Amino acid sequence: MNLLSDSPPSMAVGKPGKLYGISAGPGDPDLITVKALKLLQQVPVVAFPAGRQGQPGIAQRIVTPWLRPEQQQVPLFFALVQDEAKLQAAWAAAAATIEPYLQQGQDVAFVSEGDVSFYSTFTYLVAALRERCPGLLAQAVPGVCSPLGAAAELGLPLTIGTQKLAVLPTLHSLSELEQALRWAEVVVLLKVSSVYPQVWQILRQHDLLRQSHIVLWATGQEQVLYSDLSQHADLQLPYFSLLLVQRSQETSKISATCGGL
Known part of the structure; x- marks a missing residue:
């Protein structure tokens, strides 16, 4: 072409x-x-x-x-x-x-x-x-960035209504995630591989594992999706890994009702 x-x-x-x-x-x-x-x-x-x-x-x-x-x-x-x-x-x-x-x-x-x-x-x-x-x-x-591609592949809207979105490009301190979870309904962590075990524990403490998703190589031929991380504490992730956390269950309910987007 x-x-x-x-x-x-x-x-x-x-x-x-x-x-x-x-x-x-x-x-x-x-x-x-x-x-x-x-x-x-x-x-x-x-x-x-x-x-x-x-x-x-x-x-x-x-x-x-x-x-x-x-x-x-x-x-x-x-x-x-x-x-x-x-x-x-x-x-x-x-x-x-x-x-x-x-x-x-x-x-x-x-x-x-x-x-x-x-x-x-x-x-x-x-x-x-x-x-x-x-x-x-x-x-x-301009073009399509990875959080948008990941949300589309998961069959979820990235944000809806008045939801606040936080994007953390690299997590230098776990306190940054704790702070983001206090004010944002949707949190995206880029390049999460190096801190995934610690992040998983924080999500477990906040009872957010079932509302969290991992996307590897979003939209590419090597793409892998993990939803409901409660059974995925020990994932070995590559450098380009994205974590999407939805504090509100409203988005998941919309997706389930509509059968995905």
């Missing part, structure tokens, strides 16, 4: 290229938006976070069905650590890799799983590039 428009990306000598942040969605290649797909197929250069051990990364796997053979693919290496110095060095190195393409007048699409404005590396890449190229033109194209 080719959605090329009549207006090709900028290639004029002396005119810098434009950086596009392409939201690839949580896993299913069909969840990319029409706008993102058009831009993705227009650009001559497509960049994405590199996978581990030489394997394709998540974003690359999602968009591979849509790429053209002549497009140049550029993996960028980002550090999956909390060390600020190492993170800064990785962002700077990624910017140095992308800058020559832009300076040559080529448009570049940086592809990120989920949405590029939702805890995405794209934000840091743009900041690092603007230190090198103050006049950088960048555009973010």
Whole structure:
């Protein structure tokens, strides 16, 4: 499928290229938006976070069905650590890799799983590039983020009515979860794998295990769903694991009555 428009990306000598942040969605290649797909197929250069051990990364796997053979693919290496110095060095190195393409007048699409404005590396890449190229033109194209994909796969609305939603990207302290459970009716924990045993105990103490769900690789081919965690205290979870907690039983009743969404 080719959605090329009549207006090709900028290639004029002396005119810098434009950086596009392409939201690839949580896993299913069909969840990319029409706008993102058009831009993705227009650009001559497509960049994405590199996978581990030489394997394709998540974003690359999602968009591979849509790429053209002549497009140049550029993996960028980002550090999956909390060390600020190492993170800064990785962002700077990624910017140095992308800058020559832009300076040559080529448009570049940086592809990120989920949405590029939702805890995405794209934000840091743009900041690092603007230190090198103050006049950088960048555009973010929104898409489907993982909590939305997970809720859809579970057959549940993420929120209804006046429910308050809390999203915790990384749980550095268990007190953060305790605080969120006090005021939010729906709590989403991203990358929960490293603290899952402790989180499970907190959910048990709050009698929320039956209203909690784990989603692995939402909407992707490797997707796994766990609902009612009362029998799942010892799950071995991968890095990209999402936990959805519904304090109110109202959402679950709606889903059960409607037979899912």
